[in-house]
Structure formats: C-alpha cells, structure tokens
Amino acid sequence: MTKDELKNLLESVANGEVSPDDAVLKIKLQPFDDIGFAKIDTHRGVRQGASEVIYGAGKTKEQILKITKHILEGGESSVLITRMSADAAQYLAGSLPLRYDEVSRIGVAGDYNIVHERGNIVVATGGTSDIPVAEEAAQTAEFYGNKVTRLYDVGVSGIHRLAHNAETLAKARVVIAVAGMEGALASVIGGMVDCPVIAVPTSVGYGANFEGLSALLSMLNSCASGVTVVNIDNGFGAGYTAGMINKM
Amino acid sequence: MTKDELKNLLESVANGEVSPDDAVLKIKLQPFDDIGFAKIDTHRGVRQGASEVIYGAGKTKEQILKITKHILEGGESSVLITRMSADAAQYLAGSLPLRYDEVSRIGVAGDYNIVHERGNIVVATGGTSDIPVAEEAAQTAEFYGNKVTRLYDVGVSGIHRLAHNAETLAKARVVIAVAGMEGALASVIGGMVDCPVIAVPTSVGYGANFEGLSALLSMLNSCASGVTVVNIDNGFGAGYTAGMINKM
Amino acid sequence: MTKDELKNLLESVANGEVSPDDAVLKIKLQPFDDIGFAKIDTHRGVRQGASEVIYGAGKTKEQILKITKHILEGGESSVLITRMSADAAQYLAGSLPLRYDEVSRIGVAGDYNIVHERGNIVVATGGTSDIPVAEEAAQTAEFYGNKVTRLYDVGVSGIHRLAHNAETLAKARVVIAVAGMEGALASVIGGMVDCPVIAVPTSVGYGANFEGLSALLSMLNSCASGVTVVNIDNGFGAGYTAGMINKM
C-alpha cells in the first residue's frame, strides 16, 4: 500500500465511506495466503512485477502440488518451479498441465504461453558440465519474457572459442557467465563487454574446487568491472536478475 | 576492431591504399600504452563506455602519479583513483588537480565537472561503520553521472527504520545494500523492491564475522530474488555496476 | 550431595549411626546406572529439573531400546528420544508404548500425558524446508510442558509476512527463530521483540550455505540484542532452553 493509497483510504474514512474497522482490516490485510506450512505471496505480481516462484528442493511433492494449485487457483496463469525432481514432476503432471525439463529440472505449471520479446541475454558456460545450471538460468529468463542466446563450452583455456563469439557477446544487454573449476570466464567476458555480467559459479570440478568454492572466490575477486555474483549453482537467481535488468 | 572495420581495412589493402605491412601493424596495433610496470588501456572509453580507473592499493604513489598523468595526457578529462592513501593523495596534489575524499579514500584527478543526470541509485547501509564502503560506491556512481540517494544506518535489527524509507527505496532504479555483521539488509531490501539489488558485504564486525565472511555468505544465500553480490568491501564494483545498469 | 546433606551424613558417622565404610560408600554412591555402553543419569530429574533425554543418532536400535527400558523401569513415566529413525521407532514400538513423529523424528516412550501449561513460546521458520527442525524444537518444548505457537514460512525476503504476525511475536515469552540460507530471520525478529530469541541455523540451502555455515555465522553476528544461537539443525537444544527460560 503506497502513501497515496493510504491517504485515499483515510479520506474515505473521513467522509464516512469506509468505517474505521474496515480500514483497520484493509491496512492490515494480508497480502499472502496462509496454508500452514507455507505463506503464499499472492501480491507479488503487483509488488515485484513477477509472479511467485516455487523453490522445489526440500519440499515434498505433496507440498509442491498444494502450493502450485493454490497459486494457479489464485489467478496466476503459470508458475515456475525450480529444482524439482523428475519424480515430483511426474506427480504434479497427474493433476496439472506441466512442462518439465530434465536437464535444468525446471517445471512450468499452467499455461506456457510466453513471448520472448525482450532481447538479448547471453548465457555462456565454461564447459559442457555447466549446462544444467546454465539451462536453469536460460529457462528462467525465458519464462520472464526474455530472448536468450546460448554460448556453451567457451571456457578460457581455449580463448579463441570466446574470441570467435565476440560479436554475439558485444550485442548482449546482459551476459550470464556460468563456470566451475577456476571460474575465469566471468573476468574474461567482463573485460570484453560493456554490459552487466552476472557470474554463476558452479560446483563442477573436483578436489580443490571444494564444491564450487574455487569458482565462487574467483568470480568475487574478478578484476573486471561490471561483474556481480550469485550463489554456487544458482542459475535461477542469475536468470531472474538478468531479466530484471533487461527490462529497464 | 570490429568486423566492419576489419573488412574496410582489407578493402584498402585490396585496392592498394594500404600496404600489407601497414595493415599487419594496424591489426596488431596495441589498444594500450605500455609504461613498463603497467599497460594502460587507452581505448577503454570506446570499448566499455567508461574511462580507465586506477586501483590505488598495492601501487606506490610514484606509480599512481605516472599512470594518472599518462591517462590525462592521453586526452581523458578526469581519472578515478580508488583505495588511495591520504599520503599518496598529498603527493599527487603537488602535480595535478585532485579532489580527494578521506572517508571513501577516492580521488578524482583532472576536471571534476560531472553532471549527475541519471537517477536514481539508492545506497543503503546497515550501520554507521559501513559508511566508508558506501561512500566508495556512492562517489563512484556519481563520478559516472548517476544521482545517488544515501540511506545510512537502516540495519534490519530496527526494521522500522527501513520501513520508514520504503518510498525512497520504491523509487530506486538500483539499490546498493552495504552491510557487515549478518548482512541481512540485502535480503530484506530485496523483498521490498522490484529493481536489482547489488549487495556489498563489509568487513565490519568482529569474531565470527571472519573479516566479512559472514555477511558475504549471508548475501550469497539471500532468499530474495534480484540480489547479486560483489567482493567484501568492494564499494567501487557496486557503484560501477549500478551505474552500468542505470544507463540501460 | 549438598553441603548440608554431607554434614548430616558426617554427624551420623560421629554419633555411630553410620559406619565410616558405609559413609565412604554413600559419598561415592553413583547417581547413575552403568549398563556398559551407557551411564544412565537417574538423578537428573532431581538435579536439573528435567528427565533424561536420549539422542538417537549414532546409537543402534538395540541400544536405544535398552536405555529407554532402563529409564522407564527406573520410574520415569516418559522418555524423549530425538533423531530416531523410522526403523528404530518401529523396533521400539514392538516392546514399548511409543508416539513417533516422522517430520521431527522425535519419539516419546511411555505415557504421553503432558499438560502444556506454560505459554507462550513462538517457533518461527524462514521457509517450508525448515519445518522438520522447527518441529523438533516445538515438540521438545511441548514435551516439557510449554504452549507453542507455530509461525512457519515467514522469511525476511517477504517482510510483510512477518509484520503481519507482529502481535503474535509481541506476546511471546521466548521466540525460537529457525532459518537456513542467509539466516536473517533471527536479527529481524530480535529487533521486533523484547524477549529472548534463540536462533537455530539450519542446513537448508545449497552452494555457499556450506551445510548451514552461512546461517550460523549470520546468526552469531546478529546486530540485534537478545539473540543467542545453538548448533546447526539443533531444534532440541532450542526447545529445551526455551522451556527452561519460560519456566523462570
């Protein structure tokens, strides 16, 4: 509720159109539905310009189904579900229209009738093993209406692969750089483009990568300007923020 | 050199206007000046839309002066110098026009004739001790032509201070959230706004903050969407990226 | 044995009622039963005002059964067993009356005839995935006679959910704040209430949460006063201590 809405409400109270009790109710009115194990944010579309997302990890398939149904019944046409197991996807698909992608483990419940009108977000990966995280980013960005160009396996140890795609990078409005191991991709791309770069460290690698720590630290210490970082393997966060920036 | 420029050059070779030897030279021509201990990027204004910045830490004052002079003589009207000691500032001020701010340790050499035309970036801090990092962010953003609103000491343990400034936040195009200790500011702001939030963990605190690790991890694990993170105490990186997004 | 009891005993020796040998025995008398692989504390109800608890993890089901039986035969009416597998629960239920909850993995052997007379402990979680830990806390507190109000999925990225429940929080005598990821819930609640807040970091999350480290550090560095912290996922410890404080 903005200040103006508040003032309007109070004027309605002042001129008797709204009773004080009703006003209290409205001011306090909860912008979420409480279903016990979850408080579903029904006003988020209004407040944040993007509808509710369900983080599937750590929830039972029954919980995911209940939340999804609740949102769709509340009027949203589609819901994005991330980190959903194939098993949960199969369970939901019994009750709901669901598009599920096994690589990114993303599901979209409800209508999937999305226009990719705003371009251009480039999603680049260091290697083939980073693709699941990259797809989480790409499909999230697409869900929110962005055009996405994929540039996979362009890691810095073969810099010519990246150089060859310099034009694609140059045309990007936002770049998402997804890399494990030494995570240097973000810095090299950051020095090649003049748009924001969102770096996604992945847990790809072994030994002293310490489950993604090496790429994370590398990206946080990037000597290129314009690089910001999200959590290890957080493709969703990168795709969502890239879309938010692309919309500006 | 873009593909078009390359093609033009090659056509000049084909029609005899440029000799092959000269073409080799041009293609290889260095887009930086080599002064031995540094390779100064003279084309960065063109390539990245923002002139060269000098990271002052770890450089001697003599090195900073030489690089600064070199850039100014190369035609830039002003140069941003970050993490500069008061001692180095005094040394440079003997040879150059310099604006130096002790809190942020930022210096601007050359003309300081900046129009803050694009708004509105909000820089918020959890506490008073985070202000030096916040000022590095704010003054960097201002150097690149952005209007900045400062919102200091609005940490989450007194959530009413933040709530009171909800309107200011709502009008921001980008928010920079600067906080040490538990670093929760980024998540709370991230849930209040629908614009990108750049989180800057600071080393403020003691004990189990482990020099900023607590705020860093907290921000990376933010449950709010739209939050990305830069290095601990990296006000410059946040201010620079916020300006880049604001320009879109 | 208190000083007074000791003096009484010695006076009995002095007046010949008790022989020196018997006195040595009594002074040394063990306040626990030794069943080899465990020393069961039979006087704990007296000494600490709360009966013995069995930490089920790392014990075989045979060991858990033997210890439980021993305690019940020693006169306790019920025993709390934490971190018990469903398999162990099934095994015990063959020999004993047992109430087992799959979410919290808590079992109560013996009578479950508990009056929740002292209120009011609020158990709040950041998300749905934190509920198993929260239930361990809540059911532990209930076992020791406390009334518990559950406030689940009120994480800080949607601060209105928390604000909406401000009154519930205001009436709490103790709050248990259970959160993974960035763990900011404890700080925000800590700033809203004037009662002790016990923070329980959970291992919920991924990547740079490092199995609960992010929430743990965040909570330890809380800028709110009145917040103390227990081990990652230690719902029992929080519920037990909250009950202890509530009793004062």
Place this chain on the structure above:
Amino acid sequence: MTKDELKNLLESVANGEVSPDDAVLKIKLQPFDDIGFAKIDTHRGVRQGASEVIYGAGKTKEQILKITKHILEGGESSVLITRMSADAAQYLAGSLPLRYDEVSRIGVAGDYNIVHERGNIVVATGGTSDIPVAEEAAQTAEFYGNKVTRLYDVGVSGIHRLAHNAETLAKARVVIAVAGMEGALASVIGGMVDCPVIAVPTSVGYGANFEGLSALLSMLNSCASGVTVVNIDNGFGAGYTAGMINKM
C-alpha cells in the same frame, strides 16, 4: 503503533478530530532521529524495555559523542557505550559525565545511578585472560540492574576449582560462561546447573584456536542441554540477554 492505537487514530479521523494529512504523518512518524550518519532509535526504551546502546568500534570519537549527546538530550538518563577506546573516552569526558572502565572498555555516559536489584547472574571464566570479555558481560548486566557474581579462572583443567564453587553456581538464575582455548567450561557448567547457560567463546589462545573458532565450535557442540552461544568475545550480548532472561 499497535492495532488499538491505529484504530483510535482512525476514529479521530472519522469524527474529524484529526485531519487525514495529519494522520498520514502520524502513522508514518518516525520512531528514530536521523542525524545523517546514524538513525538513533528514540523509542527503543518503550519497544524493547531497554535504552539504546552504542557499539563504539568502527565509529569515530566525534560520531560517538554526537550520538551520545543526542540520546541524553532526548531524555535518557544514561547511555551504555561498548568497545570504546581510551582515547575516545577521554574525548567524551571533556563534554559529558562519563564512567569508563579500561578492562572492559565500557563507558557509561550520564548518570550512573543503577540499582542492582535482580539477582543472580554468575559470570565465570576459564582463565585470567578471559576477564576483559567477562567484564564486558558483567558490567552490561549490572547496567541493566542485575546483581552479578564473578567466578574467574575456574577452567576445566582444574575441575576442583569449579567443584569448589558448585554452590555459587547452584544459586544462579543465569550463568555466563566465558572461555577461550577449548571452551569446555560451558559444557561442564551446563551439566552442573538447571538454569540457562550463555556461552561466550573468546579469542584467547593461539595457533589452532584460530582467533576463537575452537571455543566457538566447542560451545556450539556442547553435549549439555540449556547452553546457547553468542559471537566470539561478545560479552555485551551475553550480559544483555542474561539480564533479559533474569527479568522474566
């Protein structure tokens, strides 16, 4: 502002006693004073039952003085300042009545007219080197009106020293256990008493204590029930929370 206050205000609007504009102002009225680099919480005494505290570390002496003056002028009779350097103390003492303790680095500005009416908090330390942190805890608790018993240098490697003071511990309502190195004090005391134990790890030690990490982890993993933990060296937090519990 509680729901009742809000309803009263709205009724005043409804009956014309308050204009809508004034009501907007009141609802939004800030419960803090904004002095630029700090937002001072003037309603905290009301909201949290304890007046504002100034964390001195990371603030300039000029900032500390300004904040202190502002609070005293706002009507508080005294202000607690923690982590204050001797230099800052000398600076403040030029303008204000100040009681400063060099060991704990605590200053109390304004009247120091405190009745220690509620007892009994026991502050115990493992060694002599832990005393500065313990004094921060003890003097904080005293500032808030609690009686404190000090039990210093009773570390677990000479368990008889602790056993000798069993009665003192038995009479405590809350125990604050302050220890560095292996931090075992909290567990041993936790097993001896039936009241809450607040454990304060200190950075005392060297080598593999890793600046307090050893004691911190030890205390978090305490096998005794009723033990909660605060940040390394956070005497203030322990003293404040102990007082809050003691008041119940």
Place this chain on the structure above:
Amino acid sequence: MTKDELKNLLESVANGEVSPDDAVLKIKLQPFDDIGFAKIDTHRGVRQGASEVIYGAGKTKEQILKITKHILEGGESSVLITRMSADAAQYLAGSLPLRYDEVSRIGVAGDYNIVHERGNIVVATGGTSDIPVAEEAAQTAEFYGNKVTRLYDVGVSGIHRLAHNAETLAKARVVIAVAGMEGALASVIGGMVDCPVIAVPTSVGYGANFEGLSALLSMLNSCASGVTVVNIDNGFGAGYTAGMINKM
C-alpha cells in the same frame, strides 16, 4: 594464425588472389567444431602439440560418445578419455574400438599404437591406496609417448623403501609424486633429485585430511626446491605436464 600467416594472407588479398570477403572469413575461421553442447578443438594438435582430451566426469555417456566420434572422424587416430565410468566405457565399446582400464578409469578410443620413446618419468606413490591416481598419471604420460617407471608404496614413514630406490629416482627426467595423508613424499623426493617433481595430492586418508587438503597444503609448502603441485587427485594433469617437460 601467426603473424607470418596473416601477412601471407594479406599479400594474397593485395595481389588479388584472395577476396577481402574470403580473407575476413579465414581470419575469423573457427579452429573448433561446434556441436552445441561442446566446442571441439580441432586445431589443438597443431597449436599445443597434443591432441584433444575428453574429461569424462560430468558428461553423459551419450555426450562422450558424440565428442569421441567427432574427433576420430576429424582425423585423430586416438582420443584419451579420463574419469570415465565403467558403464560409459561399455557404452562406447559398442560403437568404437576402446581400451579401458578400471583402476585409472582411463579409456583410449581408436588405435592404441603408441611408442614409448622418451624416457624416463618416474611415478611414485606413498601407499597402495594412491595407485588409481598414479595410474591416471602414468597412463596419460604413456599415451603421449613417454616411458614410465612405477614406484608404488614408498611412503616416508619407511624412508628405507625410498632410499632403496634412490638410483631409479636419480635417473628420472621428471618425477610424479602421488600421496595422500601428510603428503610428505614430494618434499623428500624433491630433496633427493635434481629434476622437476610434480606433486599430486590425493584424497586418500580420513578425518583431518579433509578430502585431500592436508596433502595439498603440505605439498604447496614443500621446503624442497623444484616441486610444483596440481589439483587433488589430478593424475591426468601431472602426467600431461610431465610429458610436456620430458619432450623439451
């Protein structure tokens, strides 16, 4: 493309043999094949003197097969595949000639017609459990044409075993020291030989070896000169680099 090749090309443009458009094409011509999920480096044999290697971990067996086929069809006679599961090996063997070793998990697709002409690389291990990593190193070096001498289970706690093999070590051109636990083998060998020692920490051990960290740190801190280190369990990297040095 070297400077000479570039000049030749430009001279062809200048004398009309090559059109500017074709020249643009050639200059930009990609030295890799793009098969979507991977960019295969087809010029690596030329550029780095060693053909492409496939890192099998994190790739599906279908992906491994496609990449392998693509390389063999591109004219390479054989391809080295590391970290390949037995399952993937069986899958490839259905379509391709494949030599697979279960201990090192290395596969060689295509002809295995290798002459071990350059000697002598010594691969030494601290214990029996380090052999899988050592074999990855040894077989990689053999694949690239080096003679390898294996010296297994010569850890430093029985220094006579190492001393007994002093002559073998003395004749080495490069030594690969593979060890877990305390990783001291690298230092001791480093002090015995006058050739480069490549240290491979392994994850062998338990407890405070922290998955190879102990050996890694030990090797990085070696007080012997001439010792360099690769990632934990990175037998391939050590074998490849040793071969590269041996070729000089």
Place this chain on the structure above:
Amino acid sequence: MTKDELKNLLESVANGEVSPDDAVLKIKLQPFDDIGFAKIDTHRGVRQGASEVIYGAGKTKEQILKITKHILEGGESSVLITRMSADAAQYLAGSLPLRYDEVSRIGVAGDYNIVHERGNIVVATGGTSDIPVAEEAAQTAEFYGNKVTRLYDVGVSGIHRLAHNAETLAKARVVIAVAGMEGALASVIGGMVDCPVIAVPTSVGYGANFEGLSALLSMLNSCASGVTVVNIDNGFGAGYTAGMINKM
C-alpha cells in the same frame, strides 16, 4: 644397519671373508618385500619393536589377503588389520584364521595368543556413539600386550560420572580420551591425572562439528598439560602410541 654392523662388515671385507660385491649387496639389501602394489616391511619387528599393521581402508580385499599372507608366510605369527569391512573379513576368513570384531572393524589374522601383561591403559569415551573408535584403540592396545580398562559414556556434561571413576583414572599409566562434539573430555581428564593423555577426536555429532573439526580443535587447544592429539577417529594411532608409552 648400525655403525658397528657396518664396521664389522667392512672388516670382513678387509680380511677377505666377504667380497666387495657381496658387501655392496648387503649394504643395499632391502628390508622389505616388493609385491608390486605394496612394499611390505619385513624388518619392522626388529626396527620398531612391533610387527607390521595393515590399514584396510582403500585396499581391495584381494590386496589385503595377499599382504596378510605374505606377512604370515614371512614368519609373523599374527597381523593386525584395521578399518576392514565385514565383506573383506569374510573373504579373508575363507583362506586364513581370522578374528574379526564388527564394532571396531579390527581383524587379527593368524594366532591370537596374546598376553595382556602390561597394565594399565584406560580408554574413556564421552558418549555411546564414540565406542567404535574407542574399541579400535582398546583392541589395538590389547593386540600389543597391554591391559585395558574401558570407561564408556563419561562425558563432561555429567561430570559426576567422571568423578565417580576418579580412582580408575588415577591408577592409569596412560589414558586415551575419545570424544566427539565439543571434545572437552580430554581437558577434564588431563587435569585429573598425572600421566599422559592421548586425545582422540571423533566425527560423532552434527552441524557445526564439521565432521570432527570441533573436537579436534578443542583437544589441540586443551588448557591441560600432558595432552597430545591424534587424527579424527584414529583409534589405532592412540592405542599403538599408548602401548609404546606403557612399555617404557
């Protein structure tokens, strides 16, 4: 070979009893048998006063059997095998006399005809879950001829259980203190006895125990004198060293 033996040998050369070639052979003669994947130390009984031990983890059952047979055939009457899986034990038992204990996972191949002549080593644990590690220590010590007294589940949170056994501790020549979680047992026992205490941290616990790190750091920082530490869960190392000290 000692200096005296060397001199004798050389005198035999000087007087012609031994040829120079044979002397070279003898001086270089290997004190171990090389079976390829392992170098078995056949002189260890002579050199270290204790026969060879096989660390079973990371070895295949075939390797364990071969090494065991080789040692027994070399004249040892029995061999200690640690960290052996039940599966490997069953495999060995098909070819060899073997005593296997499932709790400690220790096997003794060959004769088990051991006199426990030297006493008294006390093995104490903090809890029931520490028993497997404690048994590894106890049975190792027994294998080398020591009498062992077990004192299980005497953790510091119930200090009376430890106090009750003060006499047993007082009579020990060496104490092995086995504990996970906060690992305080070592310090408390260290302060009660005047003999060496070998502390064994265990990985028992969860959350911030970080797989045994908490107990490890706690024990390394023990404020009691006379305490030394072995690796996490290293019962064998403690039992072996305790026996070595007990023999003095």
Place this chain on the structure above:
Amino acid sequence: MTKDELKNLLESVANGEVSPDDAVLKIKLQPFDDIGFAKIDTHRGVRQGASEVIYGAGKTKEQILKITKHILEGGESSVLITRMSADAAQYLAGSLPLRYDEVSRIGVAGDYNIVHERGNIVVATGGTSDIPVAEEAAQTAEFYGNKVTRLYDVGVSGIHRLAHNAETLAKARVVIAVAGMEGALASVIGGMVDCPVIAVPTSVGYGANFEGLSALLSMLNSCASGVTVVNIDNGFGAGYTAGMINKM
C-alpha cells in the same frame, strides 16, 4: 583427597578426633588460592607431580608478578613462566630472581637449580626458524629434570642430514619433532624410531601454510605410528608431555 585419606578422615570423625564441622571444612578445603583474577593451584605438585606453570600471554606484567610471588611464597622453589615478553621479564626481575631466555621467551623465577637426570629427549627442527618453538620445548623439558639433545635444521628436503643423525635418534626415549611449512619431519622421524614422537607444528612459512595449518594437518595425518600432535607453536606442551613420558 584420595579414598584412603577420606576414610582416615571419617574414622577420625567416628572416634571423635575430628569434629563433623572440621571434617566438612577439610573435605571442601580448597586446593587453590583465590587472588581474584586467578585461582592458583597450590596442590598441583602433589596431584600432578609437577609444580604450577604460568602461561604469560594475555596476562599483564603486574598479574604475572603477583601470581609468581604467590606461588614462591607458597613454598615452591621455582616457577616456570612461558610466553613472557622481554618487558614483563624486566619488570619481574626488579622484584624476583629470574632467569629469562629471549629466544624461547621462557622465564624461570626463584632458584634455578635443576638436575637433568633423566635422559634422553631429542628435540629436532625442520629449519632454523623453528628454533624458538623448539627451545620452548627443550627448556621446559630441562626445567622438569630431563636431558635434552638438540638436532636443529634437519628438515626432510635434505634427508641425509637426518640420516646422518640416525644414531642420536635411535638412542632417544622420546623425540619432539618441531616443523613448519609441510611438517613432514614428524612422519620421517616416526618411521625411523621406536619411541613416541611428539609433533609440534609451527607457524613458520607463508602463504598456504595458513599460520601453521599446513604443518598441523600434515602431522595429524602422519602415516607413521607413534606420532601424536600438540597445538601450533606449543613447545611447552610438547616439552612437558615428553618429560612426563620420560619419567615412566
């Protein structure tokens, strides 16, 4: 007080020689002196066979002097003070007879009239920089009456230096191995001798030694049997324990 002493006392009560009140007093009689900031253990000589030691770090020079005086006045002929600054030494020397060694920072107050009767403890170091820690160990052992042989700068990267001293090592009853960097000295010595080896990691080194962590982990993971470890730089602990073992 042992069981026998307790029985004797009780018999004296039974036969009237001691009154119950006096007996209470005696049983409870404190075996330490309380001087406020410290509880000095006056019975330690009896209980642990070695007189009180003062750990100087973290204590003011005034505190050290008071404690030292108190012990000497209590009847001890000399007191060992470790980690004492030169400044504190000068301060004590004004009031007391004091022997101070700048390298080890050890002071001995009172008579220094020590017979080194029991031999032989060998103290070995990896390098010259480890000598201060080694001297703390050596002088502590000497203070408690042990003969010490120093073997400095025999690190494993020049294994012949260690081999050359094999006889010295062979004659040791206990070896203290002091090393920083990779800390391999302990393992190599552990494989050469059949007596206990106490490993002391030092903080000597830089970079990835992480203040002694590399040597600490290395020593904890020693593949040699008979090696136990103390805290980083803890020369005192090693010297004390070695003396305790040597006395057996």
Place this chain on the structure above:
Amino acid sequence: MTKDELKNLLESVANGEVSPDDAVLKIKLQPFDDIGFAKIDTHRGVRQGASEVIYGAGKTKEQILKITKHILEGGESSVLITRMSADAAQYLAGSLPLRYDEVSRIGVAGDYNIVHERGNIVVATGGTSDIPVAEEAAQTAEFYGNKVTRLYDVGVSGIHRLAHNAETLAKARVVIAVAGMEGALASVIGGMVDCPVIAVPTSVGYGANFEGLSALLSMLNSCASGVTVVNIDNGFGAGYTAGMINKM
C-alpha cells in the same frame, strides 16, 4: 655417494689402500656443515646442480650473515638470499659484497657474474601489484643463468593486452604466470602456449581473496593442461623450477 663410488671405496678397503675405520668415516661423512642453528648443505651443487639458497624470512640478520659467510668460504662464488629485509641487506653489505633489490627483496652475495645463456622464460603478471613476486621469480631464474622476458600487467580483464603479446608467449620455453585476485591468468596463458606454465598465486587483492586463497584455488583448478602451481607469493620456487625445466 653413488653405488659405483661405494664399490670403489670397498675395493680400496679390500686391497688395503683404505682402512676400515677410514671407510666408515667416509661413508658416514657428512655432506653438510653443522653450525648449530643451521646445517649447511655443502654438496648441494653436486647433488642438485644448483648451489645453496638462503631463505631470509624468520632468520636474524646475524644468522643470515653467518650462513652466507660459511657458504662463500666453502668455495661458492655467490649465494642467493630471498625474502631479505632492507635492514638485513644493509647489515650484510657491511661485511660482504652484496647486490640487493628492494622490489623483490632478493640479495646476491659474492660475485654477480652471471651469464644468461639459456632462453627463454617469460614472467607475466596480472597487474602492477604482482610485480614484487614476479621479480623474485625473474631474478631467481636469472641467477641460475636463464634469459627472462617480463610481461607485466596483462591480466585477463583486458584480454587484448595478452593477445597482443601472443608471439612473445609462443616463443617461451617456460611461462611463469603471476596473479592475485581471481588468478585466471594461468588458465588463459595455459590455453595459448604449448610449454609448461608455472602458476604463482599472489596475496594481492582484498576481502574474499583471503590472502591469496582465491588465486590459489583458481590456479589449482585450471582447466588448461600443462599448468602446475606453487605456494602463494612463492616467486623463488617458480623461478627455480622454471630454470630447472629450461635446462633440460
């Protein structure tokens, strides 16, 4: 002493030319000089093909002088001293011919008459602040007779700077890549060249570089083949090993 030398010696004993006593002496003859706090390796030139080096850190200036003198008097013409303070350099220069470089803190005592005959080692840095470490590497390599090409400030965020120097890199026999922050330089260079790359992480940076950890992990996880790593800031180790490889 090689096997042949040993056989020759024994034949001399057999034919009476050498007495058994003298032979014992020779066999045992120490290949180092013992000056108490150091064992100076006088045969290293023979054994390792490179004369003794003094690591200056952690040694007093008196110790450095004594060791230097001892080596020069032993016949070496010059000695390399690393990590030497300016103060120590001044002290040595009073007694010895010394060349001292303040940037690298390297001193060369004795003749500096070095022919740089073998080429070509390239030393590259990411930034200006890495130069001190790079100079330690470069001057070490030069001391051992290698030609060195310096390529400073060619970090990956401006990849054109590196591309511009591709030819210099292509001609290198060994490359030393020195970089702090994200340490990506090693991977990018590793992909450009077909010679060994020795990566030196530096502690340059701040915040989440954790004193060089970010660059270290990044380099260990390099996806480029042929990259090995030395300790943080270990310019000497890289220069020494590069020279060793260059010599092959």
